[in-house]
Amino acid sequence: MIDIFEIAQNAKNAYLKTMNLDVEIKNQALSAIAKKIEQNKDEIFAANQKDLENASIMLKEGKINQATYNRLKINENKINDLITGLNDLIKLDDPVNKVLWQKELDEDLILKKIATPIGVIGVIFEARPDCFIQIASLLIKSGNCGILKGGSEANNTNALFADLVNSALDEINYPKNAINLIYSREDIKTMLSLDEYISLIIPRGSNSLVKFIKENTKIPVLGHASGICHIFVDENAKYENVKNIIIDAKTQYPSACNAVETLLIHKEWNYINQLKKDLIVARIEIVENPLDYAHEYSDTILSIKIVDNLNEAIGHINKFGSGHTDSILSEDNENIEKFMNLVDSACVFSNCSTRFSDGFRFGFGAEVGISTNKTHARGPVGLEGLTIYKYKLFGKNQIVAPYAQGEKSFRHKFI
């Protein structure tokens, strides 16, 4: 039996070493993992095949759906994507030990705000087993340690990935126990209680999973419960642009959290009926006046609401949106500015598809998830979102008393 308590304790000890590793060692680790994956393709396909066989029975029994089954499969393309992803991550700057700012508090009393890793991070993710490698590699590059729980449908593939990662890390003498895989729902429950060792939980899954986790832990939780994304079509928006962007935002990957769910159209826009016709041609099902504007379709279904003006659109989004990604299509710069300032979402776009809301597209290499939290990290979370900071104060034997008594005063000058 796996002792989660022991795993967490060992991961915390590993973190006390990984938190200050040279970037060269972290990059060596990523490179060793890429090599292991390349060298063990056949083993990966074999382990994945076992998962697929089990899953096809579950599919027939109705226990999982076709989309879950499809996401399970690891093929040559996915292997290549993983290797490319690892090599991209190697090229990115070390997110740790950056000086965020420095300040002279007084003569010879220098305060530096320095980026650091966070600690041990628990990540719970769904069926796609390639996530294991992406998450592990982001944690390694950011100096964090992790306890990962994958979808049980992918247990064989995940277990092999975990073995490959750990044997790659062992080869380069990376601190032991940095990356851990756990398997059961019971293990998640135990993990949620270990706030002494685990600093952050990232759930990547259904609304109900995220809700369950938030209700059952004192550990900070980073993630998004739903992606209710909007596009507002302003009075003067050009027809072709609107049509292209909406079809992309709805159909390019309908089950993604950054797909558009609700279209808000200014009542004076001249092409409302033409757009509806073209969306139907693009096989989008239109729902006018839906009962629930906060429902995530995750399918080629789109709510449409006609609004009187920009203010009504902003109000609607702040009321029904999930603070994920919202876009304005407009030729009016003042309206664009107002929309982007007053819509209280992680990502506010103008004249482009909501589907750009993604760690890879933002240039973060990859993402551990997209956050709709209002604290720590918002939007796609890559390396930067996996760091925090510490304050280093370099003195020359100063004490506080003379400052408190008014004999000395601070300079507080950024340098």
Added chain:
Amino acid sequence: MIDIFEIAQNAKNAYLKTMNLDVEIKNQALSAIAKKIEQNKDEIFAANQKDLENASIMLKEGKINQATYNRLKINENKINDLITGLNDLIKLDDPVNKVLWQKELDEDLILKKIATPIGVIGVIFEARPDCFIQIASLLIKSGNCGILKGGSEANNTNALFADLVNSALDEINYPKNAINLIYSREDIKTMLSLDEYISLIIPRGSNSLVKFIKENTKIPVLGHASGICHIFVDENAKYENVKNIIIDAKTQYPSACNAVETLLIHKEWNYINQLKKDLIVARIEIVENPLDYAHEYSDTILSIKIVDNLNEAIGHINKFGSGHTDSILSEDNENIEKFMNLVDSACVFSNCSTRFSDGFRFGFGAEVGISTNKTHARGPVGLEGLTIYKYKLFGKNQIVAPYAQGEKSFRHKFI
């Protein structure tokens, strides 16, 4: 009866306006509050007198202690400090709408990471009623809204402060319901359930309060449960410096969370006995080999442990410390660097007193508290810690499909 649900809802609506206010308006608000306080000194002293009279009965009955009673008092000095604090805050840059970085994803596709406020913040603080003004002013300058709960001993003073703040805000047409005061423990319980409206809870109080809050809310909590701060005296540290810094860190304000609790001394340091004698002269009680190294004395009591080397000191701090503030006194730059990199605390100092760990001393104007969290904000939390960010993406009608199909590729260039 106060309806906390309504207060939270109104505060959320106020936030949708304050989140994008010009800094001039926020500074006008702070200036108007300073004027109100100046003009209503006598009323403040009278309200405070009522609290002091009630508290003196509670003191006799043993319901509060002398320290709590002392912290209640508002005198001319405290009024002046509050006004100075408000004027200092006016001088600080707007923490909101700063461009943190910008990046060209592709031609005419510009991503900007922009600082924003967080939302409605619930702050629970203890007896010192001047905290109300400090916290309210930090929330205003950072564009946030607040629901504040003070110590019940200070109800009269807090209520008057809340009235003064709100009448000042009304005079300059600041969005209504931005700053709210609530009174009872029951109200706190209700507040903790309103995660739809409240984005962050900051408890400034006892360990048990912080623990209670973390166990009873899904809202992120920012704060510190305890301040177990260490000073490590290295082999080569100079005697006079060590003596001055330790006496300052322990006696300058013994009940502060940044006061030192444990002294770790390298076994080869030559002045161990001399130091003990001098600390006793400075009225510090020394505890050698205490049963509990994780106990916060909040008094002029100091644990002392002799350690074999730097590694043992670092290990001790990471095991027993609370991740608050730890300082090394040393003449060896390599040891200083190692200590500051490997001690996993919010504030790591070299050759100065732990008492510098403070928002005012760090030049933040003031602080809403000191965080030992590993996420969002660490150490003294001022304006910067009260912000988060949004991503603004400015496009020219780009869609994702051609990038996904490999027809177009990203530039990802910081600009």
